[in-house]
Amino acid sequence: MAVRSAMHRAGAAALSQLLQFPVPSSEHRRLPCGCGGEAHYRELRTKAVLTAVGQVQVSRPYYLCPQCRAGQFPADRELDVEATEFSPGVRRMQALVGQQMSFDHGRQQLESLAGLTVTTKAVERTAEAIGANIAEQEQQEMHRAMQLDLPIVIGEPVPILYIEMDGTGVPVVHKETVGRQGKIEGQPAHTREVKLGCVFTQTSWDEKGYPVRDPDSTSYVAAIETAEEFGKRLYVEAWKRDWSRAQKNVVLGDGAEWIWNLAHQHFPGAIQIVDIFHARQHLWELARRLHPNDDAGQKRWMLVHQDLLDHGRIKKFTVALRSIRTENAELADKLRTEADYFHRNALRLRYPKFRRQHLFIGSGVIEAGCKTVIASRLKQSGMFWTVRGANAILALRCCHLNGRFEDYWEARRAA
Numbered sequence: 001m002a003v004r005s006a007m008h009r010a011g012a013a014a015l016s017q018l019l020q021f022p023v024p025s026s027e028h029r030r031l032p033c034g035c036g037g038e039a040h041y042r043e044l045r046t047k048a049v050l051t052a053v054g055q056v057q058v059s060r061p062y063y064l065c066p067q068c069r070a071g072q073f074p075a076d077r078e079l080d081v082e083a084t085e086f087s088p089g090v091r092r093m094q095a096l097v098g099q100q101m102s103f104d105h106g107r108q109q110l111e112s113l114a115g116l117t118v119t120t121k122a123v124e125r126t127a128e129a130i131g132a133n134i135a136e137q138e139q140q141e142m143h144r145a146m147q148l149d150l151p152i153v154i155g156e157p158v159p160i161l162y163i164e165m166d167g168t169g170v171p172v173v174h175k176e177t178v179g180r181q182g183k184i185e186g187q188p189a190h191t192r193e194v195k196l197g198c199v200f201t202q203t204s205w206d207e208k209g210y211p212v213r214d215p216d217s218t219s220y221v222a223a224i225e226t227a228e229e230f231g232k233r234l235y236v237e238a239w240k241r242d243w244s245r246a247q248k249n250v251v252l253g254d255g256a257e258w259i260w261n262l263a264h265q266h267f268p269g270a271i272q273i274v275d276i277f278h279a280r281q282h283l284w285e286l287a288r289r290l291h292p293n294d295d296a297g298q299k300r301w302m303l304v305h306q307d308l309l310d311h312g313r314i315k316k317f318t319v320a321l322r323s324i325r326t327e328n329a330e331l332a333d334k335l336r337t338e339a340d341y342f343h344r345n346a347l348r349l350r351y352p353k354f355r356r357q358h359l360f361i362g363s364g365v366i367e368a369g370c371k372t373v374i375a376s377r378l379k380q381s382g383m384f385w386t387v388r389g390a391n392a393i394l395a396l397r398c399c400h401l402n403g404r405f406e407d408y409w410e411a412r413r414a415a
């Protein structure tokens with residue numbers, strides 16, 4: 001570690017030497033200004049920049065526009081250190097730790113792994129700025145998608161492409177929930193819903209016929225936004241994954257209405273499947289209502305009715321539900337709602353048919369995603385997010401998990 005420190009000091013000194021820009025020659029003392037006027041060279045100005053080898057001094061020409069009084073440092077643009085005291089390399093590290101763990105934990109990691117001392121606030125600001133930049137680029141991409149202007153994907157078409165989506169609450173600061181109804185009636189909300197979507201592929205199944213997900217094939221999108229906005233986001237991701245040329249397309253989700261609305265709007269023709277565990281939960285709830293405080297009765301009822309569900313005999317099941325007579329108005333209401341639910345989703349509950357095609361019938365991938373993508377980073381104790389901050393970190397986190405973080409920096413360098 002002592003050697004590393006010494007190398008860093010030597011590196012910083014050498015780098016500082018390289019970052020002493022000369023006074024511009026007489027023909028380079030005027031620059032176009034954003035206002036349409038011309039900025040004039042004034043002087044060399046020095047600023048400190050924290051790099052991977054520690055603090056360096058950059059001395060570069062400063063230009064001022066006499067017309068609008070705007071100043072500029074062309075060298076800062078070139079070095080990608082405009083309006084920041086951190087080099088791109090350090091910002092990349094801050095963003096990386098910031099999407100992975102709490103900002104303060106990230107600060108400690110930078111200190112112990114890279115020997116860099118920064119504040120917790122700096123990690124937060126940088127991670128959010130990079131995340132916001134990624135989110136902005138995605139917005140542009142979504143805009144192009146709506147103009148039907150996305151690049152065509154080339155290569156072998158995938159056999160089976162899946163989309164799963166789900167929603168999960170993230171704790172937010174008070175101002176983000178003003179006027180919003182909480183889960184419990186009359187109680188204010190303390191969370192906002194993050195919509196999470198994933199896309200993955202399947203090429204084979206195991207010897208028992210169960211589907212096998214292609215390793216490392218899952219990519220994620222996530223944001224706190226309306227279903228309409230989220231639909232576009234997921235559509236773009238699906239497009240990138242060659243949705244339009246897949247031999248089989250599947251949308252898997254729970255019973256939430258927005259999920260099936262999006263499926264109809266953006267992914268018409270896909271096989272729609274309701275997560276079997278979710279459907280079974282509906283059954284359990286019914287069993288508990290029909291046989292309160294009667295474990296044996298609940299189990300007996302489940303045995304018969306889960307069998308109907310698992311065998312795709314939805315019609316028979318809904319008829320059975322509708323034929324139950326009860327004096328209890330609340331229970332009658334529940335039975336009606338549930339019968340409607342199963343009737344409405346009947347085509348999405350054809351499990352034997354899906355099984356014969358070796359398809360996934362449980363949405364375990366998105367549920368695991370809710371934990372690994374969202375909860376492990378955004379739902380730690382003591383965390384309260386602004387919508388803007390959460391969306392920036394979500395964009396950053398998905399970019400990293402999708403293996404596109406390096407591409408982002410490559411593109412930034414090329415720009």
Ligand SMILES: [Zn+2]
Pocket residue numbers: 033034035036037038065066067068069070
């Ligand atoms: Zn100007």
